Amino acid sequence: MHRVVEPAGVLPQAAWRLDPRPEIAANEVRIRVERLNLDAASFRQLFGKHGGDGDAVRAEVLEIISTRGKMQNPVTGSGGMLIGTVEEAGRRSPLGLKAGERVATLVSLTLTPLVVTDGLARWDGLSEQVPCDGWAILFARSIAAVLPEDLDPQLSLAVLDVCGAPALTARVVSRYVAERAGDARPVTVAVIGGAGKSGSLSLAAARQAGAGRTVGVVPVSAERDALVAAGLCDAVVVADARDPVALSTAVTSALEVPADVTVVCVDVPGCEHGAVLATTDGGTVIFFSMATSFSAAALGAEGLAADVTMLVGNGYVPGHAELALGLLRSEPGVRGLFEARLAAD
């Protein structure tokens, strides 16, 4: 809070300008930054605005960081994440970081005080990956993960970017498994967008948490083939998630019953009603898509008289980074999907 310059009294994410001075308070940590990963929507907006002129993109990113004391695109409101090395950790910081550790931040750049010292000279302004020198400040409530030495940092970053989804899925599925202990009915899980990053991790997490039958829903046959090959779920179906009847029919046919837990991982609008219809009475829908409409979900469930619990997918669950990295290590299918995606980028 003491680093919020204006407007006074708001939280860092909502602030227009943060104070990025390098001296840390006892509960702060200073990171020597080596790379920023700009949010995809933010980079797309900047790239489009400047007609693909990398020098102009770089100049605007520099201008944003120097004006605001953080990297938050004023149009999209989004930031990104960073990689760096712990330079100094305050003695009362609860993050458990030590000087010299290589870390990635798991909270958005939108609330991270940041200074760039090299003018972004090594960046051509043409990709989301921004090599840079500078420093950033983490707060007591920030989240940072130490990058594992056994994994390619790009692979770790891609996993950490979505690690909230498998963690929350595991928590919810575990609850159903515990409630149904001694009951013969398997806990059923549907993941909409099962071949994507958050989707494939969620399928693996659901199975590890004890789901008895799982289905991945994908939009096209290429993704179906990839997800079948990955072997992460009991069934894979192709369906348009925006068509409620098609989606619920596909899920219910594949599982033989509606899903106990439905996880929405596709970033397209209009999946709310289908997800509700695909879920059994007493079941839970977890919305991880930022394209989710709150009112469509609330009014849709009411209009369908559907007694389902609907969760706003919280990207933070304690232990989420370790859980997701563990799934990447233990599930070759997850790793294969991630590596194919990184290779294609």
Next chain:
Amino acid sequence: MHRVVEPAGVLPQAAWRLDPRPEIAANEVRIRVERLNLDAASFRQLFGKHGGDGDAVRAEVLEIISTRGKMQNPVTGSGGMLIGTVEEAGRRSPLGLKAGERVATLVSLTLTPLVVTDGLARWDGLSEQVPCDGWAILFARSIAAVLPEDLDPQLSLAVLDVCGAPALTARVVSRYVAERAGDARPVTVAVIGGAGKSGSLSLAAARQAGAGRTVGVVPVSAERDALVAAGLCDAVVVADARDPVALSTAVTSALEVPADVTVVCVDVPGCEHGAVLATTDGGTVIFFSMATSFSAAALGAEGLAADVTMLVGNGYVPGHAELALGLLRSEPGVRGLFEARLAAD
């Protein structure tokens, strides 16, 4: 589904036009309609568009109903509810209604086939209350409540309109009470907008479900005085729910700890971060406000590293109408707030 005329294959709520013919299928119910209650946002839009000309408002409502086969404002997308008498119930209808019962629908008019036969001749077009003759069709998944004979129908309607909030609050609070059985710590509940319709019912429901300490948050001192007089909670505080620090400080001071369960019942944007900050780790936020931003909630909780469960307030919970009407009967404080509100309208 068989009543959806266009576009084919969508759910009734999303359809442009429904088929309102009076012959019912075995799982349908036909209602003789006596009154429509237009959604407030819908009426406001129509009234403004026509500059307060009641005849023009009436003509447009008639036009909408005859064109679409339902009352759904094409601009706001919203409908309302209706009161009427059961005329015929199909033999396989699961709603449990009998001919002659006076009922209110608890699903939106946006998905209810409707025909008006009196040209709305008794309505001046100047209020949300529309006396009328005609019929409406309820589906198997529709929800209708029999209007109690011991209560003023307007009072019952006002309660039924928000009855999902106390029902879901009771369910969530009960779970915390059960988990903490044998533990000395009371379950704490904060209701943002505690003096409103859904807020006052939620406070009463939380206490009935076993909450040990409850606080109602209100925006102005007049509401504070009314809520204190109603005696529905242990503390009442005035705070701006859009100011995260002010809100969380007010709640935490009043409860002596952050809330286990925070219920958001105020229809103003920007309450997400404050609600998350006011809630303890492992706690739950229930969003009933249609002004809730999905992404503000999701990104806010992640940015704050807050391990809170966030629920999209589903207006449908089995037994919700009976629970809410029961609270109105048993809690003079709830009844007083509702009667004062109706008198002021």
